[in-house]
């Protein structure tokens with residue numbers, strides 16, 4: 001029997017208890033050992049829980065218990081998760097976490113401690129909820145040079161966009177529903193402003209290219225400024241708006257990493273990914289495009305990934321799984337403004353023809369999506385993003401929306 005502890009009994013932590021309890025027989029068979037939850041750390045009381053006798057409010061009960069070999073961290077956030085996880089690794093305990101903020105911010109350091117102590121630090125649940133992505137990427141795609149990863153990495157924003165596109169639902173109503181369904185972060189600004197997707201693309205980029213990409217290196221924009229008018233123009237253009245996390249390897253060996261809403265054409269598989277579902281498209285030189293799809297948020301899908309890592313830890317309690325990346329290098333992540341882009345631009349106008357002329361003067365040929373009225377919407381040709389934005393400046397017009405095109 002192997003003793004584990006779980007830190008955090010929120011949506012994911014309680015899901016982990018549920019999955020371990022409900023599927024105990026098959027889990028024991030696959031782990032080739034019985035998994036016993038010895039401690040659950042949470043500051044709240046859970047008198048109704050069948051495991052109510054195992055709860056503690058004191059982290060030291062876990063840290064100082066030498067019989068606990070694996071610790072699950074499902075608290076979220078950096079404090080106190082970072083100190084707790086680091087202490088557990090330094091005390092010789094393997095750690096499984098669903099905490100993308102922790103991995104994106106401190107992953108390199110924690111992986112190094114795990115490596116030095118011959119322990120596992122696993123985080124399958126940190127990206128894509130229930131979608132197997134970390135393990136397939138580092139194991140099944142290990143033979144490939146990866147050139148690009150593009151993903152719908154946040155269930156809450158995909159749910160909100162789907163409601164806006166399909167049902168014309170107001171942004172705040174859709175957000176409230178996502179919160180009620182347990183998809184959103186405690187502070188939903190992390191979802192709607194793109195930080196959650198940013199953390200996830202950081203983890204994928206670090207894994208794919210072997211150097212840590214930190215959230216502050218990534219241009220990040222969320223969906224808060226997207227309007228139903230933008231949604232309608234995307235439809236007219238032949239696509240939908242999705243929040244995308246992207247990393248591309250450039251010819252100079254540097255990478256471009258971005259998070260922003262983008263027009264996705266209807267012929268892209270990503271355009272079909274709706275509701276809370278996530279999808280991650282990976283381009284490998286041997287495989288070509290491979291897409292991973294599934295529930296990217298929610299209690300049991302995320303718990304499923306955590307428990308799979310726990311099983312892996314049990315099976316490799318004496319042998320470390322190979323999972324590591326080096327620290328970042330200066331200028332490794334380029335400024336996205338220096339890379340190529342195509343933009344959708346929407347402008348309010350009281351002089352439709354005159355302003356269209358100004359736009360054509362600065363941008364050359366563009367594709368107008370709007371009909372004569374109080375709004376001009378158009379798609380630029382491909383260009384360096386900084387140049388496109390300079391052209392916009394030179395028109396002297398104020399854009400209501402500037403949205404990237406996926407290409």
Ligand code: HSE
Nearest residue numbers: 154155156184185297
């Ligand atoms: N808030 C996250 C999302 C949860 O909506 O995708 C899963 O990471």
